[in-house]
Amino acid sequence: MSVKSSRLISILLLLRTRGRMTAAELAAELEVSVRTVYRDVESLHLAGVPLYGDAGHRGGYRLLAGHRSHLTDLFSREAEALVLAGMPGAAEGLGLGPHFADAQLKLRAGLPAPLREHVDRLRARFHIDAPGWYDEGHEAPFLPQVADAVRAGRVLELRYRRWTAPTDVDRRLEPYGLVLKAGRWYLIAGPGPRTYRVDQILDLTVTDEEATIPEGFDLAGHWRASQADFHARLHRGEALVRVSAAGAARLTGAAARALAATGVPEPDGWTRATLPVESTEHAHDTFLALGTDVEVLAPEELRTRMAETVRTLAQRYT
Template sequence: MRASRLVSILLLLQTRERMTAQEIAGALEVSVRTVYRDMEALSAAGVPLYGEPGHDGGYRLLGGFRTRLTGLTAGEAESLFLTGLPRAAADLGLGAVVTAAQLKLMAALPTESRGRARRIAERFHLDTPAWYRDAEDVPYLTAVAEAVWNDRAVRIRYLRWAEPHEITRTVRPYGLVLKAGHWYLVAGADRRIRTYRIARIIDLRVLDERFDRPADFDLAAHWRAYLEHFDARRHQDTATLRLSPGAVDRLPHIMEPAVVRAARRTASPPDADGWIRVTIPVESHDQTLGEILRLGADAEILAPAELRDHLIRTLDSLRHLYARP
């Protein structure tokens, strides 16, 4: 276990040049004290380590030292074949590169690990688009990816939902996110960080202008915060429902997780018929009404009155439609 950790420390320092003991401890999920002991062991073994004190200090390898300890365990080799997204790589224009890399990786593995890695590839397939939807057409994805990689500003013409629907904007591409089969660009614009759906870019030009990427920008952390803010921003209203036991069971299959969590959190004790009252977040009356109709007679809208009236008018229209000869 310790030998594997020492190799991991060497590889971390090779790839990141300088790291603090705290950063190494966080990456390897050990204590800082353990890192100090490991550093002493590496120094005693002749590894040329140099530690710099202070706020901007840390450990680094001297003289361009490189280790050739690149052997993979069976589990590590298998995990590499699970991280690949063939469709995503093809979208980014890297399909051939990824295929070549996998072939080289397979050739470098011992016979036993090669067989296990092949079985992983044969038994697991990642399909990112949602059910009943085709993958989006993203003709500008490759150009955006190159701009992200090279820190080049881009000028985009973009089609959005709000008015004015078509806008032109110069943005600084920070990263790409693949979410449920859709590609999104996270970029700096107008002193803010904005998100653009790649499929809605209708024209793009990569500029000669380069930019400095914010040193403290964390794409994964930003995306998590963006999703939380997105849910809070679009759920501006609430509705009170009365649900049968059957509706409660079906709710997770009909409504999104944020709505289901709110329903469970606000559920009242069952009445004499076993029905409960819940309060759920609402994005729009039309969108919520469509989901409630899927519950049929197992759900009753109690509030707001506007949503209840909207349902009554919809049911009246349906009754008149089906009452015609």
């Protein structure tokens, strides 16, 4: 679709959502000149759009009352985004599977024929399977009830299993929202807020008490911040290593990024780099998996731990 056509649709959407707007306000929003807005408005008039301009101090452009938007306004990329964003897995987990199917049917029926054929081809060519290869799935039998509490804004009383003793605890939570990450659902709830794995809920009751969400709480922003904090706390140590090309290719995540940033090639084809590690034990297991494609140079504690394991393995297989 042309730039002008896109801008005309933007004008309509702005007027539908904000009501009356002046030419200057539209120009500022669209980052064009006022003269361009005048020309665009004339184009909309010629297309039969019920768009009116009022003069005076409180004047501006407005749409005729009752004018409604149609799915024919959708651009091809926008229709694609709706199709790909609305995959059935999450809806089924939340207990909305049938509603999702009905919504997809209504969306498809409302599209013009060429765009309907386009999104049908798209759905046949793309499939999203978010969990990892070795993830056997995480049963969360109470997910629909948690989702209902989130939607209704109701306090939860639940029995929860955590990692540290005592493992099974009772909690009264005010749900702020749900997050789906790598195939696993997390509940963000107060007081705190804190994060709870939904698949670790052992029992729950949705109360009639209204939950209070802090004013201005941003679920997406909170999740981004908590993820950043998690990664910052995750890799508190460092290890100086040498890795072969094959070993480097098997590194992932923070280790791969650090290798690319700090790696220094050596004459034998290996690379010397400082990599982030969680702990001596975790680093030991990670580097041991690389076999002969890695050599730990420091810290000494980790190098000694690796050497002890290698000696034990050598004796066992002699």
